[in-house]
Amino acid sequence: MPISIKDIAQKADVSPSTVSRALNDHPRISTETKKQIQELARSMGYVPSQAARNLVTQQSATIGVAVADYLDPFYVSLLASIEDVALANNYDLFVSSFYRDRQREKKLFDTFYEKRLAGIIVAGSLIDDGYLSQINRSIPAVLVNCFSYPYSVSADKLSGVKMALEYLIGLGHHRIAYVSQGVSLRSEFLRLEGYRLALREHNIPIDESLIVPGDGGVIGGIKAVSQLLDLAEKPSAIFCFNDMTAIGVMNALQKRGCQVPRDCSVVGFDGLDITGYFHPSLTTIRQPIFQLGYRAAEMLLDLIQGASEVGAEILEPELIVRASTTHAVN
Amino acid sequence: MPISIKDIAQKADVSPSTVSRALNDHPRISTETKKQIQELARSMGYVPSQAARNLVTQQSATIGVAVADYLDPFYVSLLASIEDVALANNYDLFVSSFYRDRQREKKLFDTFYEKRLAGIIVAGSLIDDGYLSQINRSIPAVLVNCFSYPYSVSADKLSGVKMALEYLIGLGHHRIAYVSQGVSLRSEFLRLEGYRLALREHNIPIDESLIVPGDGGVIGGIKAVSQLLDLAEKPSAIFCFNDMTAIGVMNALQKRGCQVPRDCSVVGFDGLDITGYFHPSLTTIRQPIFQLGYRAAEMLLDLIQGASEVGAEILEPELIVRASTTHAVN
DNA sequence: CTGAAAGCGCTTACAG
């Protein structure tokens, strides 16, 4: 049985109210008794009950974070930056992954609500706008990479994809494949849009057989390659939905005896640290992951503290040229 | 203001007790009113307050998980398997990383206790046995890879290291370097012990200059390599504390023009999926990560449900031979 | 099968 405020009060011969005030650094309390009680509490090994506190204050000092998949390092890095801000502001984090599953994502909101969390951050949501707009009624929420949501912070996907494509086109590539996520979400839509736009602007005809589905992970990238290498006219470069996909793509190419970048250039998307250590190191579009998480947390904190409008921020991605890309031979 | 059990009671014209019973599937309640109330609750969008429930029942249905570093995929995979078990048993997870920092790890225990969590799992603890033994007084705890703790599940490090070393020795390697974690914890001690033991058994003299410190991550591996390549007599194989270290080691070797495995073999430890996609793919000792997490969660659940003894389990690792190792040329 | 009552451990107006 944990010791309570009452136990301390009894031992200190004061009322529980006084103990509570001492422990919470309330102004209306004599410095002396405050110190005494704090000391006593420590010596008794007192640890407050969050449940009791949350119940009476009708709020909790924990922030919920739902991410699409924490087996993807992108989300883990995001988490780390959110955690930085949260901890610095005395919030803790309740983290959960919905493993790219809509049903699990929806269930998470119930869990968050049962905990009466102070606010939530969702990254990689699979739920459409209609549902998302409901969230906000009860708990402040900030979305990452879902810029249609009023409170959100996103990387400019369209611009990122165009950077990648223009870079490849500049290297002389004309047959550029795209390995998608395989699920029609906005993040997918934007990349595809950017892909088509960039090609069109450079008068490169769009060959639909070069657009193959992945699954957002390594396996999807591997499967996509076997499809692409069976094509009569193979691609000279492959642009991937994200870095995990690109890892699979590079691996599969190398397994099939196709040298990267000599025989085929590969470009990823995300800018995961780990891709810098691959051989060859991966050329990729870096999302400002740290900033994304940092701002999301800051905006959420503002919202929690009563700000009525925090807006939707869009951050610029960046092209990181490494060793997985080179000129087209022709 | 969220709606409460009282609101439902009023609308249904019954007492709050009845509502509580209906919602909790209590046996002593008529099937009809139960259904009615459940239906009503749903239609009113009722979501129970965990704080209130936890306060009155004096426990919570959430399990705390503390991991050393969730930027290391090892811990993320572990988390995923723990989550499987927890969710299947209607527990949710409160996860936190202490980023290989003792102080942060200690603070976590306070947080766990404030939440009156049902139990905790710690992986990669930096705290010594003395402190660990205190944890158990208040909250059931299971440790992962800390087999001196009474309730724990660990991979047999010593045996794993010997497998790796014997494999390399079998390939004809005599100058085998070891890149450590750089912190003297049991997990480090065991690896070093296994390293020395294996060499001694095969009458290979131990050259202390071949034992260099890493940091458990990629950067440490990179730094270690520059130290090793400056040696007059270079190693022909490098055994690494873990896979992340090995990734750094491979990268640094390749950067210095040293081909893996032709010029130097590399062996990791952990068996992370991602290392199978590197080029060359990494030979490594696979810890049974899934089993580790799965059993830890099961044991904790047993403990929570009153089991007095769950013991300390030790699981066997496995050598995965891939492409980063080959015969010594001599 | 159902209700009234007590209580979980806190916080916070309200008096003094």
Next chain:
DNA sequence: CTGAAAGCGCTTACAG
């Protein structure tokens, strides 16, 4: 500056 009291939203013996 301090205390007595009420109440947060539930659960659960105790009666009936």
